[in-house]
Amino acid sequence: MENTSTYKAVQAVAPGRLELVRMPVRDPGPGEVRIRVEACGVCHSDAGTVEGTFPIEWPRVPGHEAVGRIDALGAHVQGWAIGQRVGVGFLGGSCGHCDYCREGDLVNCRNQLFTGIHRDGGYAERLITRASGLMSIPDDLSSVDAAPLLCAGLTTFGALRSSPAKPGDLVAVLGIGGLGHLGVQYARHMGFEVAAIARGAEKAELAKKLGAHHYIDNAASNPADALQALGGAKVILITASGGKTVAETFKGLRPGGLSVIVGVSPDPIEISGEDLIFGTRKLAGALTGDPETGDATLRFSALSGVSAMIETVPLEKAADAYAKMMAGKAQLRMVLTMDVEGNPPVRGSMS
Numbered sequence: 267m268e269n270t271s272t273y274k275a276v277q278a279v280a281p282g283r284l285e286l287v288r289m290p291v292r293d294p295g296p297g298e299v300r301i302r303v304e305a306c307g308v309c310h311s312d313a314g315t316v317e318g319t320f321p322i323e324w325p326r327v328p329g330h331e332a333v334g335r336i337d338a339l340g341a342h343v344q345g346w347a348i349g350q351r352v353g354v355g356f357l358g359g360s361c362g363h364c365d366y367c368r369e370g371d372l373v374n375c376r377n378q379l380f381t382g383i384h385r386d387g388g389y390a391e392r393l394i395t396r397a398s399g400l401m402s403i404p405d406d407l408s409s410v411d412a413a414p415l416l417c418a419g420l421t422t423f424g425a426l427r428s429s430p431a432k433p434g435d436l437v438a439v440l441g442i443g444g445l446g447h448l449g450v451q452y453a454r455h456m457g458f459e460v461a462a463i464a465r466g467a468e469k470a471e472l473a474k475k476l477g478a479h480h481y482i483d484n485a486a487s488n489p490a491d492a493l494q495a496l497g498g499a500k501v502i503l504i505t506a507s508g509g510k511t512v513a514e515t516f517k518g519l520r521p522g523g524l525s526v527i528v529g530v531s532p533d534p535i536e537i538s539g540e541d542l543i544f545g546t547r548k549l550a551g552a553l554t555g556d557p558e559t560g561d562a563t564l565r566f567s568a569l570s571g572v573s574a575m576i577e578t579v580p581l582e583k584a585a586d587a588y589a590k591m592m593a594g595k596a597q598l599r600m601v602l603t604m605d606v607e608g609n610p611p612v613r614g615s616m617s
């Protein structure tokens with residue numbers, strides 16, 4: 267018989283160490299919901315929790331690409347129902363009363379709780395989170411397929427949707443990994459001319475398969491020159507980390523163009539004032555998105571058929587999945603699955 271007073275969770279206990287435990291089921295507080303998690307993506311930012319590069323109080327359950335069904339509502343929660351399928355991303359819910367919230371900037375809320383950092387995340391069978399951060403999962407997206415869209419998808423979709431690029435403009439996506447392979451697909455389906463930039467000739471085929479019109483091998487050619495030969499990019503979406511790659515593509519922007527960084531890296535970026543001023547180019551960062559942008563990401567993905575390349579792993583093997591992602595061997599997003607009805611059989615090599 268299922269034990270309903272405790273649930274399985276995988277928590278970080280020390281740098282690089284994940285451990286499977288049982289936790290007592292708790293009731294959600296005011297404004298919160300409890301979710302029975304069905305799937306949770308493994309994201310590179312989970313390293314912030316597991317390696318402790320974010321300020322973390324261990325033990326802490328990582329995971330901020332969680333999908334599941336609401337199984338309990340806290341006091342004063344409106345607009346959500348028990349049994350509804352929802353998603354929880356990195357931003358665990360805005361407060362609604364700080365000056366940024368009052369300005370409508372929910373992403374930068376001063377009291378935002380980061381999922382898996384300030385509170386336990388989705389490497390678990392249950393998750394308690396603020397209702398204000400929930401995203402709504404369309405019926406035609408499975409929980410496994412929806413999971414990576416809550417961070418990797420939202421980040422790339424949101425950055426492109428709020429960028430100055432219009433249909434027909436040249437948009438470059440730097441990097442074809444966990445983020446970039448979604449970025450290329452979104453850019454294609456948004457109606458842009460898409461150039462994918464990565465290292466090595468062997469990525470060309472994948473880039474074309476994802477919908478890129480052009481492939482630029484930045485090991486073999488100067489990516490800025492290659493973009494200028496195509497007329498110059500209106501937007502460069504930087505999904506790879508590393509300050510050098512950002513700087514070396516920057517001159518590939520056309521006048522008024524924007525380089526937007528979504529791949530987190532501590533590297534400084536060396537760009538001259540000249541390159542910013544002549545051509546009035548811009549360099550910016552983007553942090554995931556608010557829940558409305560999350561809803562739009564999920565709907566757009568379902569409508570256009572954009573999906574992540576996914577390898578699924580049972581929750582119990584979270585440490586193996588995390589290690590594979592950290593080693594750069596994931597193909598291309600790992601998703602942890604929980605033992606619930608409706609989840610597909612395990613996909614990929616780790617079954």
Ligand SMILES: [Zn+2]
Pocket residue numbers: 309310311312330356417418
């Ligand atoms: Zn993430």
Ligand SMILES: [Zn+2]
Pocket residue numbers: 360361362363364365366367368375376377378
């Ligand atoms: Zn706030």
